Amino acid sequence: MFYRTAGQFKTTYRDDQALFPIRQDGVLVGIFLILAWAVLPFVASEFAFQTLLIPILIYSLAALGLNVLTGYAGQLSLGTAAFMGVGAYACYKMLTIMPWLDPVIAILLSGFFSAGIGVAFGIPSLRIKGFYLAIATLAAQFFLVWLFEKWAWLYNYNASGAIQVPNLTSVAAGGNYVAGPLASSLTQYYIVLGIVTLLTILTINLTRGTLGRTWKATRDMDFAAELIGINLMRSKLSAFAVSSYIVGVAGALFVFCWRGAAEPNLFDIPLSFSILFIAIIGGLGSILGNYLGAILIVGLPVVLNTVPPALGIPISSALVEHLNLMIVGGLIIFFLIVEPHGLARLWGLARQKLIVWPFPY
Amino acid sequence: MKHFTKLAAAALALSVLAGGAAADETEALFVPNLAYRTGPFAATGIPLMNGQRDYALMLNARDGGVGGIKLNFEECETGYNTQKGVECYEKTKGTAIVTQPWSTGITLQVLPKTNVDQIPILAPGYGFSPMADGKVFQWAYNMPGSYWDAASMILKYISDGNLDSLKGKTIAYLHLDHPFGKEPLPYLEKMAADHGFKLEPIPVGLKEMQNQSAQWLQIRRLRPDYVIMWGWGAMNAGAITEAVKTKFPMENFVGTWWSGHDADLNIVGDKGKGYKSISFSRPVLDAPIMADLKKYVYDKGDSLSNDEERSGVFYSRGLVISMILSEAIATAQEHFGKKDIGPADLRWGLENLNITDERLAELGMTGMVAPFKTTCGDHTGHSGGWILEWDGTKFVQASDHLMPDSEVIRPMEVEGAKAYAEANAPWPVNETCSAEAG
Known part of the structure; x- marks a missing residue:
């Protein structure tokens, strides 16, 4: 009824290959875009911006980066947080060395540094696969975090070893502050949303094009891909490069447009794992999944934390925290049992059912 | 269904109760x-x-x-x-x-x-x-x-009030590798340079808190005259048990005020005798x-x-x-x-x-x-503080009231604050009061 596809005829190949071959999909995406761009920013409170909207977008972007590598090209990585760190530190250093640089440009450029590091740590993927590769990326995780701690030049010899984001204005935001304590959440939200939208569109197109098909071929069976003439080295390393670029930009946004300060152990393995969880629970090899996963993993604890006080149930905040861990953990297991292919597949099934509903025959 | 009704009733009762409680808190x-x-x-x-x-x-x-x-x-x-x-x-x-x-x-x-x-x-x-x-x-x-006050008081205590007496000595600075542990480093480094003692910072990563054997091996090799610890949480107990194990003389082991927790010392009991920590408060x-x-x-x-x-x-x-x-x-x-x-x-x-x-x-x-x-x-x-010493069962006061070396610390504070304000410009400064007057 709502998802009636009858009457939508495809008369050209172009129509058939459109991003949204079914009109309702396009409408739905449009509604969410309007919601994100025009409605939410004006109704959200400061608390919602800082604990829900901005972090969900940044985490989705990081998961999107990981998904390119793990979901599309099939190379398991446990070093996501470290690559985020590379992006953040690169952005910080660039802005220290070149203070005239526009922060938005710096954030977009910082991805190239993490792309370079990502390719370097991706080289082992040419020889090893699966769990062994995961261990190699784990090495990147430990090595890079160690480097962030020990290389004092990276944090400008700050006594506390943390990086502090100064107040920065950007032309992209009409000369307003985009980073630092003076930046308003609304501006930061729009900057993050703009970059996330841009990179998502780019990634969707990449994954639908030649590169995306090469990645998928590599993922599904690498030697078969090689036999049909795919250059595995190029395919794997390009996946590492694109993935690390996106992850690096997410890292720069993470520190500059949200946290405002970062210490090295922020980029430690728990962050890598939570991004991996987002990608897996959202659905590997899907773009939509990253957003659904991020909403679940980032948003749920915040909502759970505010539910008991809102209902007026007097429980201590430590207990809420314990309950939170249990509920989120339980939900992860529940979703993996109900739908091992992630929330994106769950939505896919629901959509299929909607298309034939209410007459399933 | 019955269960749900019960649950709903319970939730309702709870919220009414809480509503009553919330009303008290308006003022x-x-x-x-x-x-x-x-x-x-x-x-x-x-x-x-x-x-x-x-x-x-x-x-x-x-x-x-x-x-x-x-x-x-x-x-x-x-x-x-x-x-x-x-x-x-x-x-x-x-x-x-x-x-x-x-x-x-x-x-x-x-x-x-x-x-x-x-x-x-x-x-x-x-x-x-x-x-x-x-x-x-x-x-x-x-x-x-x-923290600079704390570091200053510890140095004063171990040198009996004359920092120059530390000349030629080695002080290992065992600290959590976190902003907290790095905080006193600028002060300690300056003191080491001014008074001619050797400062050996030994960081303990967040992941290594409970197992500090590598750090204590390093301490054994260095043979420092004193170990100053900036530890917190699980790191304190880890360091103290390891110090006991490596037989480091406890009387030369001094912690900051967050490293003087009774429960951490209770683990080693008598063997921890002599361990000291600076404190701005004491139990009465x-x-x-x-x-x-x-x-x-x-x-x-x-x-x-x-x-x-x-x-x-x-x-x-x-x-x-x-x-x-x-x-x-x-x-x-x-x-x-x-x-x-x-x-x-x-x-x-x-x-x-x-x-x-x-x-x-x-x-x-x-x-x-x-x-x-x-x-x-x-x-x-x-306010200054006191050195508390572990006597095997509890912390007891072991020094007179100590004061930090404000002549040295004050200019450092002003300088550090200035650098922070510059790095975070535009930073509003209260011009109506002068920092020096404090």
């Missing part, structure tokens, strides 16, 4: 505490949080709050996690009159925001040492002492305040603490910290002539705090903290 000062009762730092966090909480409960029960208005003392759990801390800060800042971040990492993160949100940060004995410069850090308070079990706490809090069963914990150093430090806050509220109420004060009023109170011996006696807390006084330029107050 109250909201003083949230970003506590951590979970995570690797919970063991050292809980006694402090309990002390703070019990003091606030006692004030509410005994005096009906401060100046006739109740304190709505609420905890927000951070687990010492900076991200959670910021979340708590965002959640509470709307109605709170103060932020108690309880971690150097969270302090660093919210410090720049307080200027915009105009909420005072109360970080007693922790945070960024240059916060002492009230001219630059208008909203941050770390009375009664900063027969102080009149303890009797009041017993009467108004413990006997009613409102306390989350137990007798063993209450006799410890950290619990009494929690009491002192809440006392500082309530005194600041009282000071502000008196000055502005109203009981329902806001964050900006509280800032005035924190800035004009004068804890004298007479006031401490009135509060029934004589001897629990040394007298101190803050001004608009000096947000630390520099």
Whole structure:
């Protein structure tokens, strides 16, 4: 009824290959875009911006980066947080060395540094696969975090070893502050949303094009891909490069447009794992999944934390925290049992059912 | 279905009850505490949080709050996690009159925001040492002492007041590899250069807290004359057990004020004899305040603490910290002539705090903290402190009252504050008071 596809005829190949071959999909995406761009920013409170909207977008972007590598090209990585760190530190250093640089440009450029590091740590993927590769990326995780701690030049010899984001204005935001304590959440939200939208569109197109098909071929069976003439080295390393670029930009946004300060152990393995969880629970090899996963993993604890006080149930905040861990953990297991292919597949099934509903025959 | 009805009824009853409770709190000062009762730092966090909480409960029960208005003392759990801390800060800042971040990492993160949100940060004995410069850090308070104060007092103690006597000696600085542990390094490095002793920083990563064999192997190889420790949470117990195992002479092992937790030493008991820690507070079990706490809090069963914990150093430090806050509220109420004060009023109170011996006696807390006084330029107050020594069962005072070397520290604070303000430009500075006058 709502998802009636009858009457939508495809008369050209172009129509058939459109991003949204079914009109309702396009409408739905449009509604969410309007919601994100025009409605939410004006109704959200400061608390919602800082604990829900901005972090969900940044985490989705990081998961999107990981998904390119793990979901599309099939190379398991446990070093996501470290690559985020590379992006953040690169952005910080660039802005220290070149203070005239526009922060938005710096954030977009910082991805190239993490792309370079990502390719370097991706080289082992040419020889090893699966769990062994995961261990190699784990090495990147430990090595890079160690480097962030020990290389004092990276944090400008700050006594506390943390990086502090100064107040920065950007032309992209009409000369307003985009980073630092003076930046308003609304501006930061729009900057993050703009970059996330841009990179998502780019990634969707990449994954639908030649590169995306090469990645998928590599993922599904690498030697078969090689036999049909795919250059595995190029395919794997390009996946590492694109993935690390996106992850690096997410890292720069993470520190500059949200946290405002970062210490090295922020980029430690728990962050890598939570991004991996987002990608897996959202659905590997899907773009939509990253957003659904991020909403679940980032948003749920915040909502759970505010539910008991809102209902007026007097429980201590430590207990809420314990309950939170249990509920989120339980939900992860529940979703993996109900739908091992992630929330994106769950939505896919629901959509299929909607298309034939209410007459399933 | 039956179950659901029951559940719904229960939920309804609960919300009605809570609604009743909420109605009482409409007239109250909201003083949230970003506590951590979970995570690797919970063991050292809980006694402090309990002390703070019990003091606030006692004030509410005994005096009906401060100046006739109740304190709505609420905890927000951070687990010492900076991200959670910021979340708590965002959640509470709307109605709170103060932020108690309880971690150097969270302090660093919210410090720049307080200027915009105009909420005072109360970080007693922790945070960024240059916060002492009230001219630059208008909203941050770390009375009664900063980490540089602590480092200075420790050096004074081990050198018997003459730092030049440390010439040629080696001091290992065992610290948590975290903003907290790195905080005193600039001061210690400067002292090492000025007085000719050798400083060997030995970092302990967050992941290595419980197993410090590598660090202690390094200490054994270095054969330092003293080990100074900046440890917290699980790191303290790890270091102390390892020191016992490697037979390091305990009397040459001195910790900061967050490394003197009774429970950590209880693990080694007699073998820990001689271990010392600097402290700005000390437990006075027969102080009149303890009797009041017993009467108004413990006997009613409102306390989350137990007798063993209450006799410890950290619990009494929690009491002192809440006392500082309530005194600041009282000071502000008196000055502005109203009981329902806001964050900006509280800032005035924190800035004009004068804890004298007479006031401490009135509060029934004589001897629990040394007298101190803050001004608009000096947000630390520099109360000084005592060296406490572990006698095998408890911490006992082992030195006279020590004072930090303010002539050296003050210029460093001003310099550090200036560098911070420059790095975070535009940073509003309070021109009406001079930092030097503090």
